[in-house]
Every structure is written in structure tokens, then in C-alpha cells.
Amino acid sequence: MTVARTVELEGHIIDSGMMARCFGVVMDMGGEFEVEEFEVGRHKHAETYCRMMVTADTEAELRAIIHELNQNGATVADPRDATLEAAPDDQVVPIDFYSTTNHPTFVRVDGEWIPVEDCEMDCALVVDRSGDTITVGTKVLNAIEEGDLVVTGETGIRVEPPERPRNGGSSFGFMQGGVSSERPSASLIAEIADEMRSVRENDGSVLVVCGPAIIHAGGRDALADLVRAGYIDSLSAGNGFAVHDLERDLYGTSLGVDTETLEHPRKGHKHHIYTISEIGRAGGIEAAVENGTIESGVMYECVTNDVPFVLAGSIRDDGPLPDTITDAIEAQNAIREQAHEADLVLMLSTLLHSVAVGNCLPSTTKTVCVDINPATVTQLLDRGSAQAIGMVTDIGTFLPMLSDELLDGE
Numbered sequence: 001m002t003v004a005r006t007v008e009l010e011g012h013i014i015d016s017g018m019m020a021r022c023f024g025v026v027m028d029m030g031g032e033f034e035v036e037e038f039e040v041g042r043h044k045h046a047e048t049y050c051r052m053m054v055t056a057d058t059e060a061e062l063r064a065i066i067h068e069l070n071q072n073g074a075t076v077a078d079p080r081d082a083t084l085e086a087a088p089d090d091q092v093v094p095i096d097f098y099s100t101t102n103h104p105t106f107v108r109v110d111g112e113w114i115p116v117e118d119c120e121m122d123c124a125l126v127v128d129r130s131g132d133t134i135t136v137g138t139k140v141l142n143a144i145e146e147g148d149l150v151v152t153g154e155t156g157i158r159v160e161p162p163e164r165p166r167n168g169g170s171s172f173g174f175m176q177g178g179v180s181s182e183r184p185s186a187s188l189i190a191e192i193a194d195e196m197r198s199v200r201e202n203d204g205s206v207l208v209v210c211g212p213a214i215i216h217a218g219g220r221d222a223l224a225d226l227v228r229a230g231y232i233d234s235l236s237a238g239n240g241f242a243v244h245d246l247e248r249d250l251y252g253t254s255l256g257v258d259t260e261t262l263e264h265p266r267k268g269h270k271h272h273i274y275t276i277s278e279i280g281r282a283g284g285i286e287a288a289v290e291n292g293t294i295e296s297g298v299m300y301e302c303v304t305n306d307v308p309f310v311l312a313g314s315i316r317d318d319g320p321l322p323d324t325i326t327d328a329i330e331a332q333n334a335i336r337e338q339a340h341e342a343d344l345v346l347m348l349s350t351l352l353h354s355v356a357v358g359n360c361l362p363s364t365t366k367t368v369c370v371d372i373n374p375a376t377v378t379q380l381l382d383r384g385s386a387q388a389i390g391m392v393t394d395i396g397t398f399l400p401m402l403s404d405e406l407l408d409g410e
Contacts, residue, residue: 002032003062004055006077007069011160012041013048018073018161025068031056051077063154070154071101073161082107082156084127087148093141097124098151100138101159102363107136108156118340119362125151140336142329162363162387185393186401192368192389193405195344196231204343209357210237210298211350213372215244215254217396219348220298222403227301229407234338235302235309238353239320242285242311245297246321247275276319284322310334312356336360344368349395351376370398 013019026033037051054069056062066076085094102121106113109127116125116136123138127149139148151157199206214223226232244254251271257264265271282288289303302309311324312331325331339345339360347354347369354369358380361367366387369380377390391398 002055002057003059004053005062005066006036006051006053007066007074008077009048009050009052009074011047011073013050013073014040015044016161019048019050021072022069022074025072026054026065029056029065029068030061031065066154070157070159073103073159075158076155079108079158080155081109081111082125082127082151083153084109084149085152087144087146087150089146091142091144092146093124093144093150094152096152098153098157099123100125101161102361103162104160104362104364106158106160107151108158109134109136113158120336120340120360122359124148125157127151140332185391185398188389188391189398189401189405192346193402195366196406199344200231202343205233205341206231206344206346207234207236207338207342207357208232208346208348209350209354210235210241210348211353211395212238212240212244212255213349213395214241214298214399215248216257216259217349217394218259219396219399220245220248220259222399223348224296224298224301225403225407226399227298227307228305230305231406232307234342235298235307236335236338236353236357237309237311238350239311239313239317239324241350242299242309242321242323243272243275243319245299246279246285246288246294247271249294249297249300250275250278273318276321279321279323280319286323308338310338312353332356332360339365346370347380348399351379354380370395 009019009022023033032055034053035050036053037049039049041048054062054065056065087093100119100121100123102119105116105119107116107125107127114134114136116138118138120138123140124144126137126139128135128137129149196206214220248254248259253259253265253268253271255272257268278293279285279288282291282293285299286303288294289300294300311321312335313320313324313326317324320326325334335357339357342365345357345361345365345367347367349371368389369377370391370393371377372392372394374392377392381388381390
């Protein structure tokens with residue numbers, strides 16, 4: 001005896017690959033499907049509709065298949081309201097809670113489809129009935145409070161994976177995947193610059209995620225110029241990036257190496273710890289800028305131009321700087337706030353920190369990933385953004401080219 005359920009797919013499901021993925025899910029998981037209705041969109045702006053019956057040997061197998069289909073954009077036909085269960089304790093979710101994707105999501109409550117605010121992967125969905133209107137948001141598990149109404153199961157949930165743009169032609173390609181160092185970097189940099197101009201003109205927000213290699217490779221001045229010119233609206237980095245940037249101002253070195261001559265000055269290996277000491281003596285980065293201890297660099301421009309920054313600490317840090325957030329949960333929350341406000345994110349030569357930011361981004365946020373290591377770029381693009389540019393190049397080459405593209409005409 002088998003069990004069955006009917007699901008629907010609607011939208012540009014053919015050219016986006018959604019229909020093929022859903023067929024594959026059913027077959028790979030041992031189920032069967034029968035297409036009951038299929039209406040093909042007859043031009044590029046017309047949507048396609050597919051209704052199919054999915055069968056499996058057991059209810060457990062069917063639920064697993066339906067879950068995967070849901071993640072790929074399928075919706076159970078004749079949906080009921082979502083199942084809500086109260087969280088039994090702080091930081092504890094009900095069994096079978098719905099774990100989110102980073103795609104736009106809707107939850108059916110009291111017969112209405114309500115959009116989920118601040119979509120983020122690997123969270124719980126929490127329904128809030130306390131206000132005049134019902135809202136649905138995401139919460140990481142450590143933020144769950146006793147009594148929160150948490151969505152469980154798959155009923156009453158609709159996921160909308162991003163579809164291929166109808167206008168085409170953008171290097172922010174739809175799920176473009178492949179990364180190559182042979183790509184035309186000058187034209188891609190020009191397109192990134194155009195997008196940054198567009199974001200600024202529309203009062204959007206550009207978030208830059210920075211790794212220490214920016215300082216080592218000579219991209220510091222170009223990034224500082226972009227901050228000063230108003231093309232960067234917030235900065236996310238680790239303790240190391242800020243220390244090396246500040247060290248470059250105080251001693252002309254980055255991790256003890258002269259960035260101009262590449263020589264190792266005597267006692268240069270101590271410069272980074274001396275830098276941390278000087279910033280601590282001043283009372284923090286902002287105080288060090290205000291009293292004249294720091295006179296240039298990325299952190300200097302952030303303070304001078306009121307560009308907010310988050311420095312997230314790790315167990316590897318020396319010091320750390322007074323401004324570095326050492327509580328991991330506090331740092332995650334600060335990064336999450338930045339990510340939710342961003343319209344464009346530049347991930348520059350830092351894998352781990354970019355992964356942390358990427359985990360907080362909805363799939364609709366445009367991203368640019370730049371690293372000398374192809375594996376790093378591929379891993380970052382695979383985190384789920386539907387509109388991404390990946391470049392395998394030296395960050396010390398990329399940033400000056402981007403700065404020239406944006407600033408030469410000003």
C-alpha cells in the first residue's frame with residue numbers, strides 16, 4: 001500500500017531548472033510521480049504550471065520527499081494553515097520544527113499567506129500574533145524564547161527560489177556557478193562598479209567583508225578611498241584585518257612586513273602586538289583616530305566618515321583590539337544586522353568571515369566573491385546567492401582597478 005500527496009509548481013519552472021530538480025528529488029528518494037496537469041508558458045514572461053501526484057511506500061518517506069520538494073519551490077496542493085507549536089523553553093524548539101532556507105518564504109496563517117521577514121538559512125520560523133497584524137520572522141535557535149509560536153512540519157509553507165531574470169545580460173548571473181581565472185576581469189569590475197553606483201544612487205547599502213590579505217597585498221589604500229568616497233556603507237571583518245590596517249599606519253608594515261619593499265624590519269614581528277597595545281592605550285579605534293594616533297587607512301576612513309564596522313573575534317586572535325566583539329553570539333547578531341540591511345555584499349579574500357556573513361544573507365542579495373584561491377570563490381558562491389559574481393584574482397589588483405573605475409570620473 002502506498003501513500004500519496006499532490007503538489008504544485010508555478011512560475012518560470014522550466015528555464016530555472018525547478019521542475020527538473022523536483023522530478024529528480026522524487027526519483028532519487030525512491031518515490032514516484034505522475035503529472036496530472038501541465039500548462040507551459042508560451043513566451044519568456046509567461047509562467048508555467050505543473051500539478052503532480054507524488055507517491056511513496058510509507059508516510060515517513062513521503063514526508064521526506066515533500067520536504068525536499070518544498071525546499072525547491074513546490075507547494076502542497078489545497079494547503080492548510082501552518083502547524084504552530086509553542087517553544088517549550090528558551091533556546092529549545094519543538095520537535096519537527098521547520099528549518100529555513102535563505103529563499104523568499106511565505107507561511108499560511110488564518111488562511112492568508114504571510115511573507116517571512118529577514119529570510120535566513122538554518123533558522124526557525126516564528127509567528128507573532130501580538131501586534132495589530134500577524135508577522136512571521138526567522139530566529140536562530142539560541143534566540144528562541146519559551147512560548148514562541150514555532151512553525152513545524154511542511155504544511156502551509158511556500159518557498160520561492162529565485163528565478164532566472166527575464167531581462168538577462170547581467171554578469172550577476174542566475175545561479176551561474178562556474179568560476180574561472182580566465183574571465184574578463186576588466187569588464188566584470190566595470191559591472192561591479194555600475195552596481196555599486198546604482199546602489200548608492202538608490203540609497204541602498206554596500207557591505208564589504210574584509211580579510212587581512214587586503215592589507216598584505218596592497219589593496220588598503222584603494223579600499224580606504226572607496227570608503228571615503230561613500231561607496232562602502234558598512235564593513236565586517238575580523239580582529240586581524242583591523243590590526244594589520246592600523247599597523248600599516250603606525251609602522252608601515254603588515255604582520256611585520258614592509259608592504260612597499262617587502263623587507264622584514266628589525267623587530268617587525270612585534271609590530272602587530274605593539275599596535276594592539278597602542279590602540280588599547282588610546283581607548284579604542286575611534287579614540288585613536290580622534291587623538292591623532294591613527295592618521296590613515298581603512299579603519300581611519302570608517303571612523304572619519306561614520307561608516308559602521310563590526311569586528312568579530314575568534315580563538316586565534318592576539319589582543320584582541322578593544323573594538324573586537326569577543327562574544328560569538330553577540331558577534332553573530334551584529335553581523336546579522338549588517339547582512340539584513342545590505343543590498344550588495346563584497347566578500348574580499350576571507351573565507352571563514354564571508355561564510356559567516358553568507359549564512360545570514362537571503363538568496364536575493366547580490367554578492368561579489370574575490371579570492372586568489374578558486375576553491376574559496378566556489379565555496380562562497382555555493383552558499384546560495386542567486387545573483388553572484390566570482391573572480392579568481394589577486395585582491396591587490398582587484399581593489400585598485402575597482403577604485404579607478406569608480407573614482408576616475410569623479
